[in-house]
Amino acid sequence: MPYSTGFRPIALLTDFGHTDAFVGILKGVILFIHPEARIVDLCHGVSHQDIGHGAHLLDISLDYFPRGTIFCAVVDPGVGTNRRAVLVETRDYFLVGPDNGVLWPAASRNNIRRVIHLTRSRYFLPRVSATFHGRDIFAPVAAHLSAGIDPGAFGAEVSGLTRFAFPEPEPFENGLILSIRHIDTFGNIGLNLASEQFMPFAEQGFLIRINQTTINRYYDTYAAAPEKTLFVIADSAGFVEIALKKGHAASQLDVDKQDTGVTVTIEPCSDFKKG
Amino acid sequence: MPYSTGFRPIALLTDFGHTDAFVGILKGVILFIHPEARIVDLCHGVSHQDIGHGAHLLDISLDYFPRGTIFCAVVDPGVGTNRRAVLVETRDYFLVGPDNGVLWPAASRNNIRRVIHLTRSRYFLPRVSATFHGRDIFAPVAAHLSAGIDPGAFGAEVSGLTRFAFPEPEPFENGLILSIRHIDTFGNIGLNLASEQFMPFAEQGFLIRINQTTINRYYDTYAAAPEKTLFVIADSAGFVEIALKKGHAASQLDVDKQDTGVTVTIEPCSDFKKG
Amino acid sequence: MPYSTGFRPIALLTDFGHTDAFVGILKGVILFIHPEARIVDLCHGVSHQDIGHGAHLLDISLDYFPRGTIFCAVVDPGVGTNRRAVLVETRDYFLVGPDNGVLWPAASRNNIRRVIHLTRSRYFLPRVSATFHGRDIFAPVAAHLSAGIDPGAFGAEVSGLTRFAFPEPEPFENGLILSIRHIDTFGNIGLNLASEQFMPFAEQGFLIRINQTTINRYYDTYAAAPEKTLFVIADSAGFVEIALKKGHAASQLDVDKQDTGVTVTIEPCSDFKKG
Numbered sequence: 078m079p080y081s082t083g084f085r086p087i088a089l090l091t092d093f094g095h096t097d098a099f100v101g102i103l104k105g106v107i108l109f110i111h112p113e114a115r116i117v118d119l120c121h122g123v124s125h126q127d128i129g130h131g132a133h134l135l136d137i138s139l140d141y142f143p144r145g146t147i148f149c150a151v152v153d154p155g156v157g158t159n160r161r162a163v164l165v166e167t168r169d170y171f172l173v174g175p176d177n178g179v180l181w182p183a184a185s186r187n188n189i190r191r192v193i194h195l196t197r198s199r200y201f202l203p204r205v206s207a208t209f210h211g212r213d214i215f216a217p218v219a220a221h222l223s224a225g226i227d228p229g230a231f232g233a234e235v236s237g238l239t240r241f242a243f244p245e246p247e248p249f250e251n252g253l254i255l256s257i258r259h260i261d262t263f264g265n266i267g268l269n270l271a272s273e274q275f276m277p278f279a280e281q282g283f284l285i286r287i288n289q290t291t292i293n294r295y296y297d298t299y300a301a302a303p304e305k306t307l308f309v310i311a312d313s314a315g316f317v318e319i320a321l322k323k324g325h326a327a328s329q330l331d332v333d334k335q336d337t338g339v340t341v342t343i344e345p346c347s348d349f350k351k352g
Numbered sequence: 353m354p355y356s357t358g359f360r361p362i363a364l365l366t367d368f369g370h371t372d373a374f375v376g377i378l379k380g381v382i383l384f385i386h387p388e389a390r391i392v393d394l395c396h397g398v399s400h401q402d403i404g405h406g407a408h409l410l411d412i413s414l415d416y417f418p419r420g421t422i423f424c425a426v427v428d429p430g431v432g433t434n435r436r437a438v439l440v441e442t443r444d445y446f447l448v449g450p451d452n453g454v455l456w457p458a459a460s461r462n463n464i465r466r467v468i469h470l471t472r473s474r475y476f477l478p479r480v481s482a483t484f485h486g487r488d489i490f491a492p493v494a495a496h497l498s499a500g501i502d503p504g505a506f507g508a509e510v511s512g513l514t515r516f517a518f519p520e521p522e523p524f525e526n527g528l529i530l531s532i533r534h535i536d537t538f539g540n541i542g543l544n545l546a547s548e549q550f551m552p553f554a555e556q557g558f559l560i561r562i563n564q565t566t567i568n569r570y571y572d573t574y575a576a577a578p579e580k581t582l583f584v585i586a587d588s589a590g591f592v593e594i595a596l597k598k599g600h601a602a603s604q605l606d607v608d609k610q611d612t613g614v615t616v617t618i619e620p621c622s623d624f625k626k627g
Numbered sequence: 628m629p630y631s632t633g634f635r636p637i638a639l640l641t642d643f644g645h646t647d648a649f650v651g652i653l654k655g656v657i658l659f660i661h662p663e664a665r666i667v668d669l670c671h672g673v674s675h676q677d678i679g680h681g682a683h684l685l686d687i688s689l690d691y692f693p694r695g696t697i698f699c700a701v702v703d704p705g706v707g708t709n710r711r712a713v714l715v716e717t718r719d720y721f722l723v724g725p726d727n728g729v730l731w732p733a734a735s736r737n738n739i740r741r742v743i744h745l746t747r748s749r750y751f752l753p754r755v756s757a758t759f760h761g762r763d764i765f766a767p768v769a770a771h772l773s774a775g776i777d778p779g780a781f782g783a784e785v786s787g788l789t790r791f792a793f794p795e796p797e798p799f800e801n802g803l804i805l806s807i808r809h810i811d812t813f814g815n816i817g818l819n820l821a822s823e824q825f826m827p828f829a830e831q832g833f834l835i836r837i838n839q840t841t842i843n844r845y846y847d848t849y850a851a852a853p854e855k856t857l858f859v860i861a862d863s864a865g866f867v868e869i870a871l872k873k874g875h876a877a878s879q880l881d882v883d884k885q886d887t888g889v890t891v892t893i894e895p896c897s898d899f900k901k902g
Binding site for chain 1: 370392537587
């Protein structure tokens with residue numbers, strides 16, 4: 078089947094993990110509908126039903142994919158309820174998934190052109206379950222879309238898309254209260270502090286407090302940091318993270334992605350300069 | 353190389369996990385033999401050497417793949433012994449793997465056309481080890497098959513295929529004794545009770561007993577259930593599962609896939625109706 | 628885009644795991660540059676920043692891939708420092724990654740033709756971070772290479788490649804002191820003893836000592852071994868491993884891949900012959 082509208086690979090993002098057949102079934106469904114579809118695993122390790130984590134991973138990945146990529150994002154705690162299933166067309170991409178916020182940060186940053194409410198059941202599997210819309214709705218729609226079907230064929234255009242906002246740093250005395258965006262597989266703790274926001278602190282010296290621990294070192298590379306010392310580094314996505322060379326910062330600090338009780342602050346402290 | 357007999361993607365199902373190179377090597381072998389092969393990961397998280405788990409995942413996935421798909425299923429505790437290596441041609445699919453039962457539920461449900469005993473070593477790797485037939489036999493055969501080789505070329509037709517039966521519910525007073533088919537990554541406990549078998553219980557009210565806990569609620573969707581309450585839901589594969597909203601039912605009930613000592617029963621109980 | 632120089636699939640080997648978007652981003656970058664690229668996951672479960680583990684997995688996998696395969700190996704604790712980024716052309720393959728030893732065992736065994744220092748930034752992403760060269764340098768170079776760019780275009784040829792040697796067995800009385808190469812997902816403990824080196828021991832009887840435990844059984848297949856008994860078996864990569872049927876040898880022996888304090892010895896012992 079020719080790509081009538083250009084190259085449209087499908088990037089899958091789910092919280093399905095790797096110990097079940099859920100992801101494999103999505104791929105089977107896609108190949109069933111469009112044998113030539115190009116399928117890429119973006120990530121299946123989103124924390125279970127964690128819309129914010131999925132939104133974060135989608136947001137930091139989007140720009141690295143080619144124009145025309147279809148992101149099929151299935152983090153869907155409201156499956157089977159009346160939350161909408163949507164297809165979002167942005168300047169460069171398509172995003173398919175539940176309208177629960179998971180698509181918002183990536184889609185809104187790439188200029189939303191239109192939001193389609195997925196209602197045309199001819200593009201779904203014949204039987205739609207109440208618990209697995211990834212298989213029954215989102216993968217089939219992504220497959221048809223990758224085969225060149227026009228977005229408008231899947232349903233009516235609607236006006237809104239559910240928003241999701243990562244928390245912003247909040248002012249606190251002469252510093253900021255931060256929050257944890259993400260903990261990666263290396264144990265690095267991603268903060269909601271953009272590298273540019275951090276630069277004034279880095280230049281004048283700073284003190285980060287997290288769970289009774291203070292951190293005042295900043296390095297450009299992991300290798301430059303001394304071993305066994307917690308430090309701050311610019312991550313690869315434009316934010317700042319707390320790292321521990323040859324160690325797992327999150328374990329050492331006893332910090333968990335889901336733990337909402339952790340307070341992180343940063344304040345200027347001229348005793349410490351860039352390491 | 354043209355597909356002489358249509359589209360034949362290869363779906364890989366193994367217990368190899370993701371921390372070794374085993375799966376990658378299978379893919380290298382396939383591409384070596386058939387550079388145009390279309391390879392899909394069905395699942396590599398089958399519990400180690402657990403034929404039943406592999407058979408279950410293959411069984412619930414089969415129908416979602418396109419006609420002509422080659423399922424290469426490597427869950428093979430008897431590797432190197434005289435268990436047969438086979439290729440099963442069914443109405444719609446091909447299944448390649450050890451003849452130890454892992455192929456049975458899926459193959460038999462799709463109408464077995466013929467079973468080929470894999471003996472023609474020209475289609476294997478030149479050296480066949482005693483411990484890794486996935487690499488040395490199954491992946492090469494799947495690759496040649498995907499390139500259009502006729503199933504009959506791989507060996508002689510044989511009459512039988514080793515059976516594997518999931519345990520059926522057993523009568524118990526006015527209810528049933530059930531067993532656990534599967535625990536998924538979300539902690540949902542899949543029971544060997546088909547949705548249709550469950551419906552009479554759902555309508556008149558029921559009581560499920562599992563490890564000193566009783567469950568009497570049934571919901572159509574995860575979202576409809578109250579938090580922190582164990583409940584029953586129809587899963588996406590036609591069976592019934594025990595779930596815990598925003599929690600991990602298996603952990604809460606201290607139930608393990610391998611734990612054969614768990615007794616699960618269901619009985620009618622009109623005190624409780626559908627929630 | 629035609630493959631001007633033959634079939635060049637890209638095999639990815641990283642320590643990125645599966646809970647982040649790192650691997651997905653590599654794939655996005657590759658497809659962005661070369662939409663027709665054929666991408667294969669070799670393994671993303673390399674122990675974090677463990678160059679030896681990465682080198683081992685690459686070494687045992689190489690030969691199973693077709694000629695022309697581009698191995699993109701990102702195990703890179705020195706990212707952002709002055710360690711070189713290189714492309715190695717061998718008799719049959721291309722290897723792209725940091726020049727820290729991870730490429731050495733595989734590359735040197737396949738006859739190194741030339742080593743290119745990756746310096747031509749026109750083949751990198753426009754902005755190169757200090758922490759994610761997989762995304763910014765290695766994946767882009769692999770993608771351009773897969774599209775047919777000549778290796779010489781990526782930089783100047785240099786003379787050396789950083790070596791990495793797995794420890795060899797050392798003489799010890801009338802036996803050998805061994806070390807652990809690898810522990811796989813099944814718990815099998817891979818030793819640095821080639822099958823041929825082991826054969827004399829197997830024939831005359833032997834005693835392996837590891838963490839206060841002795842092992843003297845050798846079997847050709849997992850199935851031939853009795854249950855709950857530690858034994859030795861030739862692995863699928865040409866070495867010898869310690870296994871436990873229906874068990875996890877490494878857990879039972881309390882052995883960890885990273886634990887350098889474990890002493891393993893083998894000595895002849897005629898009391899025990901092949902089981």
